[in-house]
Amino acid sequence: MPIEQISGCIACKACIESCPTDVIQLDKRTNKAVIAYPEDCQICHLCRLNCPVGAITISPDKTIPVMVSWR
């Protein structure tokens, strides 16, 4: 997968705001950034470069789930 892991999030939201394709969301329950839509990640690394604590791991591989027409 493209963006793989967020580990050590300090809830600053920098990754959420800097992601051009709205891949990352704030989990209001845990107050941590979570990877919500990895299939829309364009692997540009802006989230990783904007993260102040180096919490984000990204792979160059892009696989997207099979999509069917009514889902």
Next chain:
Amino acid sequence: MQDNIELSRRQFIGVAGGVIGASALASIPLGAETIENPSDTQASDFTIENQHTDVLVIGGGMAGLFCAVKAHDAGAKVMLVSKGRVGSSGLTPFAKGIFCYDKATSEVSIDEFVAQVSESAIQTNNPVFTRQLALHSYDRVQELKQWGFFDSALCNTSFMRPINERNIPVSERIMITHLLKDKGRVVGASGFSLNEKKIIHFHSKSVVLCTGSGGFKPSGFPVCDLSHDGTIMAYKAGAKVTGKEWNDGHPGSAENSGSCYDNWRGQIEEKPGLTGVQVNHHLGVDSNYQAYTQGAPVTMGPGSAPNQAGTSNVTYPQGPYTPTAFRETDKPKPPPQESGILSMFRSKGHDGPPGMGGEQVGGSTAGMAIHKSEGLVPIDEAGLSTLPGLYAAGDALGSYMSGGIYTQIGSSLAGSAVQGAISGEAAAKASLALEIDAVSQASLEQIEHQILAPMLRKKGYSPAWVTQVLQGIMIPNFVLYVKKESLLSAAMAYISELRDHHVPMLMADDLHKLRLAHETENMIITAEMKLKASIMRKESRCSHYRLDYPDIDYENWQAWINIYQDQDGSMQFEKQAFDAWPNFA
């Protein structure tokens, strides 16, 4: 907008079978009930907010930055709204070279520069905007230096400096979908928040679209957040748009082809640099032609001669034409300077421009035209559109600064800065002492309904699936890059189906997918524009290549193509001579 249209089994096979193949259907339980939208969202869940300003700037890239700053400095009350974060969305964060024409040191005069661009662009450029780029790029670069743009690989901090100094309000993560009109004038825009269930109506005296270009969410180029939103909302509001037959033919790398970062070969982490005058004829479409005629892989770079001994028995035309002065078949021209992005290409680990190392693949920028060639048709050099009150700048303006071909490295970023500044000042001056009536509540409610429709729909199609079908139709090299009427028409038949049947059934169960639904509709309308403009232009020139009309037609095609919507909602096309400017629509 239609709701709840049931899709019969026969209709489904007809739609899906052509794209994913009958074998894939074997595993799908035909006849099963469609799954209802799990969202239980009601329109009443959304709050409605109204904001008021003089100049509304839509887009937070290079054009939007300068537009907001200069509109403010010209005395207007300004608001900037962006789908993403200022300086961290669109193409701006990835463009690492900015053209700077320094008259004190340049070996080429502005007249010579404009003439070289026109020669490379085979007259498809608008010399007014080419000259404007050269005249103003130096001043914009000096301002960027002051703001710290060249001190960091990331733009947000330097972009926010002049905005914060002026207390310009910024609304981020807002997707604008509609322009507000009153008595023929554009008087604002509406959209929704990606953070919370909120619709916002921005009421203004002028609007400047700094919304960038767009693509079909292709692999390997960071254009997946851009879907021609500005162009399509302007088209729907009655503006003329242009440039849809041109192609940015940027190649991608076969290795890690879905990764923009890896395709960019480390440059995303580099600080920006300056580029000087070096006029080129960067085709890209020639690599696609080579792959089409001879098969992949293609290892040569843009500008190379495509017509080598092939494996096919079919005799093909020569292929995309490069003017003699710009051919690079023997060896590339040496870069004119050792600074900035040009030296970056040769630094350790960054041994080539984005996507141009190793084995190449096509389609990485599919759906995007040459920078500054597509977008709103200007009626003056300030980027005023054919609709009163509506301006555009940067990649949202069809200024033809370079024409139908990319002629100058770094001109994209510089052109956005220059055009943003000029349009912002013009919009501000036009807004002074102007009184605007309030938009009717009925109009606002109609827009609210259209914004929310995909979330309120109980059955329909996911934007992800419709986008995947769109990509399957448009991205093959025999449709978008090596064109002929039969395949363009065939693709149009599929796109008509998506437009008429699937767009009205796009479904979203959260705000992210609501964004995707609107983006998908914009891409489908763009696809129609691209196919029909490509059919109309019965010649080959610059980045538009027709296998059935492989030559330049100087007699009939010294013209751009303008696209507009007629009273019935149908898409119409007209020629506009290269040296002509239109009036208001």
